[in-house]
Amino acid sequence: MSLHIQKSWIVIGLAGVLGALSRWSVSFLTESMLALPIFVDTVIVNVLGCFVLGIAFQMGPANELVKTHMKDISAGFIGSFTTFSTFIADSYLLLMVSHPF
Template sequence: MVYLYVGIGGAIGSILRYLVSSLSLPTFNHFPMGTLFVNLLGAFVLGWFVARIAPLQSISKEVKAGISTGIIGSFTTFSTLSVEVIQLFQDSLYLWLFLYLSISVVGGLILTAIGFSIGQGKTVGMEDI
């Protein structure tokens, strides 16, 4: 039964990603703003979800998997990030490649930590990052 929840969540998450990616976000020298935005947002939301919702006993494991793996997992996109990194490399846009990877990894970790702290009901400060 968990597969059904993950599948439905996956459909919802991928449609949300498509809608968000279709927004006309500014492009700077081939810099993939849409993917960066959805991945950073997804990192924050997953951090919050794991800290706030996942521990609740009143929500079934199927629903939790449908939200975390299904919706959030399909909303974010490591494969697109990988392709865009290769494209930046092939276009010799090394500064943009470094910035994209740095912001994606470091920013994702920071936003996950912030989401986690907020999910635990903590006030977020620099010591949490």
């Protein structure tokens, strides 16, 4: 396995951990501390994820580290932060309690 692939795996793993912890933090803040409805955290996370990804793509050409590991950061941080499965699970939960919106 090449050194470049090994570095990519490390960046994906570290970014994934940060993305997952950030996702949990937003969920905890919105549901437990702010007592917002269950789907609000998913909306916030998806909007923030789009924003962060846009900033990363904008910074990419200027920042060598971001440019080199753009796909790794996207797959790791954004992938674990904005999970589509959470959106589906929240949608299912809302349907089960008869609150589609």
